[in-house]
Amino acid sequence: MRTAEVKRRFLTHFAAAGHTVAASAPLPADDPTLLFVNAGMVPFKPYLLGQRTPPYPRATSVQKCIRTLDIDEVGKTTRHGTFFQMNGNFSFGDYFKEEAIRLAWDLTVKPQSEGGYGLDADRIWATVYLDDDEAHALWRDVIGLPEARIVRRGKADNFWSMGVPGPCGPCSELYYDRGPAYGREGGPEVDEDRYLEFWNLVFMQYERGEGVGKDDYPILGELPSRNIDTGMGLERMAALLQGVDNLYEIDETRPVLDAAAALTGIRYGAHSGPSAAESHPDDVRLRVVADHVRTALMLIGDGVTPSNEGRGYVLRRILRRAIRAVRLLGYEDPALPELLPVARDCMAPSYPELAADFERISAYAYGEEETFRSTLRQGSTLLDRAITKAGKRLPADTAFKLHDTYGFPIDLTVEIAAEHGLDVDVTGFRELMAEQRRRAREDTRARKTGHADTGLYRTLLGEHGVTDWQAYTTLTTDSTILAVLREGAPVATATEGQIVGVVLDRTPFYAESGGQESDAGTLSGPSLSAEVLDVQRPIPGLVVHQVRVLDGELAPGLPVRAQVDPEWRxxxxxxxxxxxxxxxxxxxxxxxxxxxxxxxxxxxxxxxxxxxxxxxxxxxxxxxxxxxxxxxxxxxxxxxxxxxxxxxxxxxxxxxxxxxxxxxxxxxxxxxxxxxxxxxxxxxxxxxxxxxxxxxxxxxxxxxxxxxxxxxxxxxxxxxxxxxxxxxxIAEQFNAPRAEVADRVAALAERLKESERETARLRDQLLAAEADRLAATATVHGDVLLATGTTEADPRLLADRVRTALPSDRPGVAAVLSGTAFVITVNATGRTRGLSAADLFRSLPEGKGGGNQETAQGRRPTDPDKALAALAALLTD
CATH class of the missing domain: 3.30.980.10 (Threonyl-trna Synthetase; Chain A, domain 2)
Known part of the structure; x- marks a missing residue:
């Protein structure tokens, strides 16, 4: 059963049960707490929180989702993917546990000939929250599931939340036993590769607050109504119905994996067992490529573009991981032009807009690959220099700079450093990354919400209702102050000079959105005035004005006249x-x-x-x-x-x-x-x-x-x-008519370029002459010619020229010193005789550096004469 058919049957089943079919929201989340939609319920969050009245009592959707928290696990397990589609059915105060369980069970086990999925009921396990006796009884008494296949699990597994303040509640998950070839017996608690989760039924009845850990958060109370949010992983169900080992092998991803295998000459599955734990590293990399190329396609399709922050950074990381994986598999040429069209053809049956918009999508993807290939070249040069200066460990700040400034992946830094006998301060690197992310989160939060918890805004919205927003119809309103906020908390007053947030019952100010900056203007009253600096909507329906108090005091309950600056508007x-x-x-x-x-x-x-x-x-x-x-x-x-x-x-x-x-x-x-x-x-x-x-x-x-x-x-x-x-x-400077200015400037620029070319030519002649001089004065040690010298310029450049100037019929070595560096090179005849620049360098006193058989480089030795004498002795031996 193809993935598109799995999707169609799901929507048909729930539409027949009275659910309204809702379209998928775009991947970028319309939510200040999220970068991307990470669950099927996110578009319905205002209804589940009671912030908006739902237009229907029950709904169903197939929602596009992105999760990158476990990105390092992609390809290593059967469960982790960055992009996935979540089939969901939702009840907004309509039905609850029993009907949700029955609807899920009916579709799962109903024969395929009757429109269901036809899974074997005897291989299905259910989990419930520790104290959810009601759900346990429903599985046992209503559905007839044997008690041995109903497992109670703790908060980490069976109490659901979005990971941020919002709806939460106990859940019940369905698992399918794929058989002993995939792992140990004993149910989901023993092996979640063998027992594959495919459906999660969330009984949403609480609201959670802020917490410091995954499971450490307070329950703020009951939601306005008990709701149902269920999520069935479309890719996981497709994997079960298509009889493949994991979600990377279904019809929407396997063609990309096969195309990557063909490019790299790797035979997928040749050295792996049936479970993900037995995967060969090459198979893991092919899965990473298949997952990430599809994810990049979907992200760009929904308007995300590569950048160094926010959503764009996530996309950039995903694209570069895919490109890096292909390179590790041995393919050096641009890969995305070969792989992205395959992903498009896989996904277009469900999302036809991808085909219509592929020119734009591919332009971003292919451009990013070109940039990253250049980055790899630049980063490698910088890393080589850093290695020559390092002791036994590459510092965290160096690895961070390579990553943050040049986009150089940390895993590549670790790999190259290891080749030179160095390790990397990865722990320090992670700390620097965490600190950067913390600052970014704080900066974003401060800019958009003035450090206030969104829970405060939800409370204000609940107490006062939505702001009467009149920006389209007037520049002036007579308003009442509902709340004054300072440093994320309500205050009784704000005095002259303070900058505070102000919530009004009505406002004419345009709040920043859609690329348009917010209005400027004033709030004024009989004994007060304030300048409006910024206007934001921290949550839908609520407008918050950032103001500076110019005179008097602001306080809740005071009347003010809100006036937009007409020239500004x-x-x-x-x-x-x-x-x-x-x-x-x-x-x-x-x-x-x-x-x-x-x-x-x-x-x-x-x-x-x-x-x-x-x-x-x-x-x-x-x-x-x-x-x-x-x-x-x-x-x-x-x-x-x-x-x-x-x-x-x-x-x-x-x-x-x-x-x-x-x-x-x-x-x-x-x-x-x-x-x-x-x-x-x-x-x-x-x-x-x-x-x-x-x-x-x-x-x-x-x-x-x-x-x-x-x-x-x-x-x-x-x-x-x-x-x-x-x-x-400029025309006066050139004493020329205005019409001739461009030609005069162009002529001057061309003369400057010609002067620079002539300077470069003379510099090259001097370098060649110096190289010939050093080659002519080479000394013989054993049967090897050794040419040595010093330079104030790039020692590697001179050493390369000396090497080529040495006679080609004899083994030759060039050693060049600068103020800070020492370079050794070996000509082709010398390398044929077994000489290696890297080995020679490491054999010298203070021989710390790296390189290959042809060229090695490191720090200038404390005693250059001693080092050159030692080199001559090595060649003599």
Whole structure:
């Protein structure tokens, strides 16, 4: 049974039981506590927490998920994958344990001919939480499962939470006994490779708080209603029904694994047993490739792009692990162009948008591989230098710099260091990584929530309801202060000079979202005034203003007038509408593949990131700018409409990748279909109100990703005036007409380049002459020529030139010293006779360094003459 059919049967089964079929949410989570959707229930979290009224009493979905906590275990077990699909059924206060258990059991054991999965009931085990007598009795008395196959387990295994504050509760898991070939008897507690978990039924009735460990957290109380969240691993069920050993061998991943095996010449499974514990390292690497290539495909498909932070960093790590695994298997050429199309063909039956958008997806992936191949070359050079300076251990800060600055994997650092007889301070490296992650989490949390626990915001939302947000209709509201927050906690008052968070019952301020910076303005009252610095939505429905108190005191219950700075709003509207205009002009000029992947706009300024490989020629950049300004001069109408998400997609409205949208969306049109996008920002009423657009820059911001920056409105005129004045000053310097300035500058640049080339040629001649001189003065030791010398330049470069200058018919060695380094090289005839530069180097006094048979390098010895004499003695012997 193919994976797509497993998915179809699941949705059909639960739809027939009255569940509404919900589409999968994008992988980037619309949740401040998560990078990615990591469980099927995440999109339903507001309903399960009682923050929103669910539109249906029961639902079912197949949700795309990402988990990277156990990324190092991928390929080593049958259970761990970074991307997976979670089949789920949910009840929002409708049914509870008995019906959830019965629905799961019926689909699992129902014959395939009747639309079920047809698993053997005699091989199914169930686990329940330690004190969940009700679930235990339901499995035993209602389902008829023998008591010997119902296992009670502790909190770590059978009490579920998301790992962060939110819904939680006892759970019951289903396992399938795959037989003695896969491990020991005794049930899931004994062997979870043999007994494979395939379904988890969460009886969600509590809310958990913050905790310091996986299982150490308080229970805050009952949820507003008892809910059901079940998750059946689609890949695990497919593995069981397809009769394969693990989730890497199902129809959605095995073709990628086979393609990687064909590239590398590795025969998968040739040296492994049936259980994951018996896997050969090459098989583990092939599984890593299969899993990670598919994961990267799905992440980029949902709008994530490689970067050095957040979601982009996770994607970058996954891609680089896949590329590294292929290289370890012996394949040195670019692998993703061979593997990613295979993953696309595997996943397109379930997600057809991957095929339609593959040009954009592949551009990011292939660009990242090119970058990483270059990184490996750069990192190897830097690591070689670090090794020559190290004692017996490579310091943690060096390994961290290689990883953090150059993207060099720690496992590669460890491997190369070991080849030179060194170990790496991996513990210190992990500590530095943990410290960096801690700082990043704290910085992000401080920026977005002012250090406040999201539980506080949920409490405020529960007490006061959603903020009456009027940013689309007015710049001024008469409001009441509901709460004042300082350093993550409510306070009674805030006085002059303090910066605090303020929650109002209604507000005209635009909260930062969709790439648009929040409004600026003021809060004022009879005896108080405050400057609004920032506006955020820390949780859906609640708006929090960061303000600086200028005069008087702020306190809950006080009336204030909230006033947006009108000039600020005009500039923000111009910039946001300008972003849409530039996006439309970009696609009109370059084609539909140039799709926006991110944006940022503030009054007078805009920044738009889009998928494209290679810099835009100056002529194309001018075309985009011209097309945008033509649209402005046409005075196109800007219309805003609300409609169902499905209808918006049907009319071609563009959505920003990675954003999560409600069922009803806001569509902004400029000139009708000329620009049609889903957007929550503020906009002008007609395109002419943008005033003008001047493109100020175009650059690369990552593999396969470009960035256009521009100014709008009065800022565009100021920018052009500055450019005009700059050209005038340069023309005066060259005493040339303005029209000839570019040619004069280009001619001067060419003369400078020619001077640099001539300098390099002379430097090379001097190096060659010095190499010939040293080769001519070589001394004979035994039958080996030894040429020695010193240099103030790169000793390795001179040593290489001396080696090639020595007679090719005799064994020859070159030894060159600089102020800090010592290099030994051996010519081809010497290597044929058994001489090795690395062996010679290690045999010398203070011979600490590394290299190979041809070249070795290390620190300059304390006594160079003694070292050279020892080298001569070695050659004589």
């Amino acid at each position: 005009v500039g923000a509207r111009q910039a946001h509408s300008g972003t849409h205009v530039v996006h439309a002009a970009l696609r009109a000029t370059l084609g539909p593949a140039a799709l926006q992947s991110g944006s940022y706009n503030r009054p007078g300024h805009l920044r738009l990131d889009f998928s494209w490989r290679g810099a835009l020629p100056a002529g194309v950049r001018s075309e985009i700018e011209d097309a945008a300004n033509v649209a402005i001069r046409r005075d196109l109408p800007v219309d805003v409409r609300y409609m169902p998400l499905g209808e918006a997609r049907e009319i071609g409205a563009l959505a920003l990748f990675g954003e999560t949208y409600d069922e009803t969306v806001r569509v902004v049109e400029i000139g009708g279909a000329w620009s049609r996008e889903l957007c929550g920002g503020t906009h002008v009423e007609r395109s002419s109100q943008i005033g003008g657009i001047a493109v100020t820059g175009e650059s690369s911001v990552g593999s396969g990703q470009r960035r256009i920056e521009a100014v709008t409105g009065i800022e565009s005129f100021r920018y052009l005036a500055r450019e005009r004045d700059l050209v005038s000053r």
